[in-house]
Amino acid sequence: MSKEPVAVVGIGQTKHVAARRDVSIAGLVREAARSALDDAELTWADIDAVVIGKAPDFFEGVMMPELYLADALGAVGKPMLRVHTAGSVGGSTALVAANLVAARVHGTVLTLAFEKQSESNAMWGLSLPIPFQQPLLAGAGGFFAPHVRAYMRRSGAPDTVGSLVAYKDRRNALKNPYAHLHEHDITLEKVQASPMLWDPIRYSETCPSSDGACAMILTDRAGAARAPRPPAWMLGGAMRSEPTLFAGKDAVSPQAGKDCAADVYRQAGIADPRRDIDAAEIYVPFSWYEPMWLENLGFAAEGEGWKLTEAGVTELDGDLPVNMSGGVLSTNPIGASGMIRFAEAALQVRGQAGEHQVERARRVLGHAYGGGSQFFSMWLVGAEPPTS
Amino acid sequence: MNREIAVVAFAQTDHRRTSEELSEVEMLMPVLHEVLAQTGLKTADIDFTCSGSSDYLAGRAFSFTLALDGVGAWPPISESHVEMDGAWALYEAWTKLLTGDADTALVYSYGKSSPGPLRDVLTRQLDPYYVAPLWPDSVALAALQAQALIDAGDTDEPALAAVAARSRTDATANSHAQLAGSVPQGEYVVRPLRTGDCPPIGDGAAAVILAAGERARGLCDRPAWIRGIDHRIEAHSLGVRDLTDSPSTRLAAERAGAFERPVDTAELHAPFTSQEIVLRKALKLDDGVRVNPSGGALGANPVMAAGLIRIGEAAARVHRGESDRALAHATSGPCLQQNLVAVLEGDPR
Numbered sequence: 001m002s003k004e005p006v007a008v009v010g011i012g013q014t015k016h017v018a019a020r021r022d023v024s025i026a027g028l029v030r031e032a033a034r035s036a037l038d039d040a041e042l043t044w045a046d047i048d049a050v051v052i053g054k055a056p057d058f059f060e061g062v063m064m065p066e067l068y069l070a071d072a073l074g075a076v077g078k079p080m081l082r083v084h085t086a087g088s089v090g091g092s093t094a095l096v097a098a099n100l101v102a103a104r105v106h107g108t109v110l111t112l113a114f115e116k117q118s119e120s121n122a123m124w125g126l127s128l129p130i131p132f133q134q135p136l137l138a139g140a141g142g143f144f145a146p147h148v149r150a151y152m153r154r155s156g157a158p159d160t161v162g163s164l165v166a167y168k169d170r171r172n173a174l175k176n177p178y179a180h181l182h183e184h185d186i187t188l189e190k191v192q193a194s195p196m197l198w199d200p201i202r203y204s205e206t207c208p209s210s211d212g213a214c215a216m217i218l219t220d221r222a223g224a225a226r227a228p229r230p231p232a233w234m235l236g237g238a239m240r241s242e243p244t245l246f247a248g249k250d251a252v253s254p255q256a257g258k259d260c261a262a263d264v265y266r267q268a269g270i271a272d273p274r275r276d277i278d279a280a281e282i283y284v285p286f287s288w289y290e291p292m293w294l295e296n297l298g299f300a301a302e303g304e305g306w307k308l309t310e311a312g313v314t315e316l317d318g319d320l321p322v323n324m325s326g327g328v329l330s331t332n333p334i335g336a337s338g339m340i341r342f343a344e345a346a347l348q349v350r351g352q353a354g355e356h357q358v359e360r361a362r363r364v365l366g367h368a369y370g371g372g373s374q375f376f377s378m379w380l381v382g383a384e385p386p387t388s
Numbered sequence: 389m390n391r392e393i394a395v396v397a398f399a400q401t402d403h404r405r406t407s408e409e410l411s412e413v414e415m416l417m418p419v420l421h422e423v424l425a426q427t428g429l430k431t432a433d434i435d436f437t438c439s440g441s442s443d444y445l446a447g448r449a450f451s452f453t454l455a456l457d458g459v460g461a462w463p464p465i466s467e468s469h470v471e472m473d474g475a476w477a478l479y480e481a482w483t484k485l486l487t488g489d490a491d492t493a494l495v496y497s498y499g500k501s502s503p504g505p506l507r508d509v510l511t512r513q514l515d516p517y518y519v520a521p522l523w524p525d526s527v528a529l530a531a532l533q534a535q536a537l538i539d540a541g542d543t544d545e546p547a548l549a550a551v552a553a554r555s556r557t558d559a560t561a562n563s564h565a566q567l568a569g570s571v572p573q574g575e576y577v578v579r580p581l582r583t584g585d586c587p588p589i590g591d592g593a594a595a596v597i598l599a600a601g602e603r604a605r606g607l608c609d610r611p612a613w614i615r616g617i618d619h620r621i622e623a624h625s626l627g628v629r630d631l632t633d634s635p636s637t638r639l640a641a642e643r644a645g646a647f648e649r650p651v652d653t654a655e656l657h658a659p660f661t662s663q664e665i666v667l668r669k670a671l672k673l674d675d676g677v678r679v680n681p682s683g684g685a686l687g688a689n690p691v692m693a694a695g696l697i698r699i700g701e702a703a704a705r706v707h708r709g710e711s712d713r714a715l716a717h718a719t720s721g722p723c724l725q726q727n728l729v730a731v732l733e734g735d736p737r
Contacts, residue, residue: 056449
């Protein structure tokens, strides 16, 4: 049985900021959804189902917020699913929505992910230890810093690479009107002089806490034919998970990430990702994860990812631009961050990315991960529909 | 949508008021082993895994990540999670199988209500700005619905007591049930609901295996084919809903094909006696339909698993040849806000 091709015909996001005190949670998500509908030139009545995702409910203090948000998202009388796969959730949510279209259960689906971190404190939301279990060590940075150290030791990367990523992503963010951090006076020296938070991760190499939402309209072939602007076509999508902690885990380059990418490439007919993929939006919450994921995703051989970064390959005008939007380093409404990666990939192949548009971006990867580098979700979108 | 998909195995814990000596993973593990053993499948044979749970019950962010350790996700697996009852995890798995990307799926869900005061915890589901700060609890909201039904002449207190008595009598035949036998209706908890009208609060887990086409026939003597499944949500605010009706259940049932031919069995996720009245009306169930032979949620209501258990119980009756066409229902949110309906059939005998 062949699957229905899935097209992205509408994309919307809020202006991401530290605190959206002017809107409720419902107001925030509606703003993104409304914007995606406008992009697709559709109305609420055109939507058959809603798939919503966000990271832990403790961040806003609302248990299963999809119940409260049903009205705001025009879901009354419709199916509404709520996905939660930790930090990868924004990507997973889009994939669950895509499956509804691919399976021909629904024709047009609204998918949305959000986080309103200002409603609470993410550090405490992640710090609820129970007995006999390792808590996240002083937030996510504390958990990931040792793995960055392990990468540096394994690859021999010079300790300047992390600051290059941060400097690049923050400059890219200046070209993205929706990005949270707009540091107009950013310099490489300023990044390198910023305080050390979790050695080797400096303050300017970490993601901010943002309020924001991202929405997409996914539809079938018939829906794509009616779309007013060029659609982005899903060429492959996959999720992979592995356990949080176990002796065989490679925390630097998890097997689940490699398997997930391999599945996506197989679906999309990608033989050599470095050659066949034009750009990538990769989930990089701490700067060193750019070179680490370049290797995990097959863009570079093991131990070589930092060389691409150092050589400027991942710059906006480089040969393989990475995080053209400014990435998670510039905008991090956690639950939405994965979907923003997926949506930005789609914006690129639609040619709608404005000032941070990459020329001739025909095939672009969107990537998300979560938990202790244990959940992965990715999709590859293209300007042309899938051939098989 | 021409791919046939069936429930081929179902397992659940014994549901208990408390399981404080067990972690969520420890509570879940035996169920996962049991459901796999029923089919002879191993974790590596499963193409897709999906779970349902809620962080708020555990009082801890990302609680589901540890449950994954119980699955044994190595080598890495294709996996997803809904922060909902496991019935919706089953729905996600069903769509995954429909795409043809997977032939088998493991679906599980669990909930431990014992770590916190459940009635208080569930208030956190409500509109966070206008309603949740008032802390209206789940029994109080169900009581509003029950009173609306009585005022409308749809039921009365003796009829509600009869629902409770029938459910708990049926639960005596269910070794997993938490509350069974002759349970007194007791005093009012929130008028007009008495103790007997309310579900027990308990901990529990459940798991189901889905398989497509010939694969299902190979794994189960009499697969419970999912002929249709659909779910719908209503407005959140109680002030804009008619609490005596459940249009979302009716619409989901219609989309699932429930009205095309009569069903012989219905497993309804009705935690309160009054909600069975609402659901029977929405689903047009007459007295000829065997409703909740398991004892239903009044026998055991492990939050986040109780809906999946309804699908599992309905499927198990098809497996055993006790039903040819069964309806399963799951609900989420206050006063039946969100509802899922599945229609399961066995091959002709």
